[in-house]
Amino acid sequence: MDYFTAELLNMKYVVSKNVDAFFTIIYDVAVFILRFFKEAFKPPFEFGEIIRQCYQVGYRSLALISMTGFITGFVFTKQSRPSLAEFGATSWLPSLVAIAIIRALAPLVTALICAGKVGSGIGAELGSMKVTEQIDAIEVSGVNSFNYLVVSRVWATTLMIPLLMCYTAFMAMMGAFLDITLNEQTSFSIFLTNAFSKITFLDFTSSVIRSIVFGFTIGIVGSYQGYNTSQGTQGVGKAANMSVVISMFLIFIEEILIVQIVNYIRVA
Amino acid sequence: MPIHTHIDMSKEMIRVTDLHKAFGDNEVLRGIDLIVHKGENVVVLGRSGTGKSVLIKVIAGLLKPDRGTVFVLDEEVERLNHTQLRALRLKIGFSFQSSALYDSMTVRENLEFPLVRNSNVRRKEINMRVEEALEAVGLSKAISQMPSELSGGQRKRIGIARTLIMRPLLMLYDEPTAGLDPITCIEINDLINEVQERYHTSSIIITHDLTCAKATADRVAMLLDGQFAKEGSFEEVFDTDDERIISFYHYNFIT
Known part of the structure; x- marks a missing residue:
C-alpha cells in the first residue's frame, strides 16, 4: 500500500x-x-425540588437580570436617539424602544444571560455530582435520579425564564424611561402610552413562547451535559463550558426559526 | 476460618454467573462466578483498575453486563424494570469509594434522603433511625454538619450510616479504606464487622488493602486479569505458587 x-x-x-x-x-x-x-x-412529582430549583434559577438571577435589563434599555434608547433625531422623530422613541425590547431584546438578553449563569451552573453541578458518584448514590437509594435532578431543573428553567423575560422587559423599559425623561422631560404616563401604542398581543405572546423554548433548551442542554459527564474534574469544566456554548448556539437558531414563524403569522 | 459466626450456607444472597463486561476494547471482567451466602463477608481483592468496582456496580444494577447473569436476593437484576430495580436497591446498601455524600445537604438530610423518598415513615421514626445510624458509626455529634466539614474517615462513616438507614440485607463496600490513615482504616474495618454483627448483613467488600481483607473477610476472592484467580480464606488465597498473587501480597505490605 x-x-x-x-x-x-x-x-x-x-x-x-x-x-x-x-x-x-x-x-x-x-x-x-x-x-x-x-x-x-x-408521578412521583418532585414539587419540593422544582420549587428549590425555581428559586435558584429565578430569584438568584434577579440581580444580574435587573442590571442587564436596565442597562440594555438605557443604552439602546441612547443609541437610537441620534438616528431618530435626524428625522425629527424622537417622539417615536418610546414605541420604537418598546417594540425592540418586547419583540427581540428581552427574550434574547434573558436567554443569553441565563444560558451563561443558569446553564453553566446546571452543567457544573450535575457534572460534579456525576464524577463524585452522587448520582449513583441517588440511584442506589432507590430514587429516580433523572426525575429528581433533570426533570426538576428543566421544569424550573422552562417556567422561570419567561417570568425573568417579563422582568427584563420591565427593567429595560425603566432604563429607557430614565434616558427619555432626562432628555425629553416626558412624564411616565405619556411614556407608557406611547410605548405600548404599537405593541400587540402577538408581540407579547410570541416573546413568552420564545422564552419557554429558550428555557427548555437551557435546562435540557445543561442537564444533558452534566448528567453525562465523564473524565473527572476536567469533564465538569467541559460540561459547564459546553452547556453555555451549545445553549447559546441553539438559542440563536431557535430565534431565527421562531421569528420567521411569527412574521408569517403577522403578515397573514 | 470465617470471622463471622452466623453464616447460613444454604441461603444464597448473590449469585453471579459467567459475568463479562467491557468498556470499548478493554474487557474488564472475563467470566466472573461468585456466590455470597447469608451473613457472609466476601472480600474481592485486586489491583486498581482490575474491575472490582465494576463488579459491584453490575450487582447493584448501575452497569449492565455484556454477558452472564446476576441474581440478587433471588431476582435477576438484568430482567427487572426500573420500579422493581429501585425496590431491590432499597435492600442493598452501597458504600462508595468517594463516600458520595450530597454536598448541598447536611449530614441529617443525607441520612434522611432515602427514607423520606421511599417510605411514609413518620418524622419521629425518621429521627430515631437517623440517630441510631449515626450512633452505630460513632458520629452522633456530626448530625448538623455539612459534608465539607468532615474528615475523609468521617465521610466514609457517614456514607455507611446512610446505607444503614434503610436496614439493608446486603452491603456493598467500594474501597472502604482507600485514602485513609492506618488507624482510621482499623476503625473502618471494625465498623464493617460491627455492622455485619449488628444488622446481620451479607457483604461484598472491594479493596486492595490486605489489612482490611484480613480483618473483615470470611472469604477472599482474588481478581486478576478479569477473572478470579483464587478463592478461599485469607490464608488459603495467599498460600500459593501463583507469582501474580505473591507479588500482590509483597507489594501491598512493602507499600
Missing part, C-alpha cells in the same frame, strides 16, 4: 468515526429529551 492510499484510508476512518460520533450524540440527546417528556408528567 502506498503512502497516498494509506493516508486516504486513514482520513476515511477519521471521517466515518466523527460522523458516527455526531449521530450517536444526536441519538443520545433525542433519547434524553424523550425521557424527559416521559417522566415529566408521571
Whole structure:
C-alpha cells in the first residue's frame, strides 16, 4: 500500500468515526429529551425540588437580570436617539424602544444571560455530582435520579425564564424611561402610552413562547451535559463550558426559526 | 476460618454467573462466578483498575453486563424494570469509594434522603433511625454538619450510616479504606464487622488493602486479569505458587 492510499484510508476512518460520533450524540440527546417528556408528567412529582430549583434559577438571577435589563434599555434608547433625531422623530422613541425590547431584546438578553449563569451552573453541578458518584448514590437509594435532578431543573428553567423575560422587559423599559425623561422631560404616563401604542398581543405572546423554548433548551442542554459527564474534574469544566456554548448556539437558531414563524403569522 | 459466626450456607444472597463486561476494547471482567451466602463477608481483592468496582456496580444494577447473569436476593437484576430495580436497591446498601455524600445537604438530610423518598415513615421514626445510624458509626455529634466539614474517615462513616438507614440485607463496600490513615482504616474495618454483627448483613467488600481483607473477610476472592484467580480464606488465597498473587501480597505490605 502506498503512502497516498494509506493516508486516504486513514482520513476515511477519521471521517466515518466523527460522523458516527455526531449521530450517536444526536441519538443520545433525542433519547434524553424523550425521557424527559416521559417522566415529566408521571408521578412521583418532585414539587419540593422544582420549587428549590425555581428559586435558584429565578430569584438568584434577579440581580444580574435587573442590571442587564436596565442597562440594555438605557443604552439602546441612547443609541437610537441620534438616528431618530435626524428625522425629527424622537417622539417615536418610546414605541420604537418598546417594540425592540418586547419583540427581540428581552427574550434574547434573558436567554443569553441565563444560558451563561443558569446553564453553566446546571452543567457544573450535575457534572460534579456525576464524577463524585452522587448520582449513583441517588440511584442506589432507590430514587429516580433523572426525575429528581433533570426533570426538576428543566421544569424550573422552562417556567422561570419567561417570568425573568417579563422582568427584563420591565427593567429595560425603566432604563429607557430614565434616558427619555432626562432628555425629553416626558412624564411616565405619556411614556407608557406611547410605548405600548404599537405593541400587540402577538408581540407579547410570541416573546413568552420564545422564552419557554429558550428555557427548555437551557435546562435540557445543561442537564444533558452534566448528567453525562465523564473524565473527572476536567469533564465538569467541559460540561459547564459546553452547556453555555451549545445553549447559546441553539438559542440563536431557535430565534431565527421562531421569528420567521411569527412574521408569517403577522403578515397573514 | 470465617470471622463471622452466623453464616447460613444454604441461603444464597448473590449469585453471579459467567459475568463479562467491557468498556470499548478493554474487557474488564472475563467470566466472573461468585456466590455470597447469608451473613457472609466476601472480600474481592485486586489491583486498581482490575474491575472490582465494576463488579459491584453490575450487582447493584448501575452497569449492565455484556454477558452472564446476576441474581440478587433471588431476582435477576438484568430482567427487572426500573420500579422493581429501585425496590431491590432499597435492600442493598452501597458504600462508595468517594463516600458520595450530597454536598448541598447536611449530614441529617443525607441520612434522611432515602427514607423520606421511599417510605411514609413518620418524622419521629425518621429521627430515631437517623440517630441510631449515626450512633452505630460513632458520629452522633456530626448530625448538623455539612459534608465539607468532615474528615475523609468521617465521610466514609457517614456514607455507611446512610446505607444503614434503610436496614439493608446486603452491603456493598467500594474501597472502604482507600485514602485513609492506618488507624482510621482499623476503625473502618471494625465498623464493617460491627455492622455485619449488628444488622446481620451479607457483604461484598472491594479493596486492595490486605489489612482490611484480613480483618473483615470470611472469604477472599482474588481478581486478576478479569477473572478470579483464587478463592478461599485469607490464608488459603495467599498460600500459593501463583507469582501474580505473591507479588500482590509483597507489594501491598512493602507499600
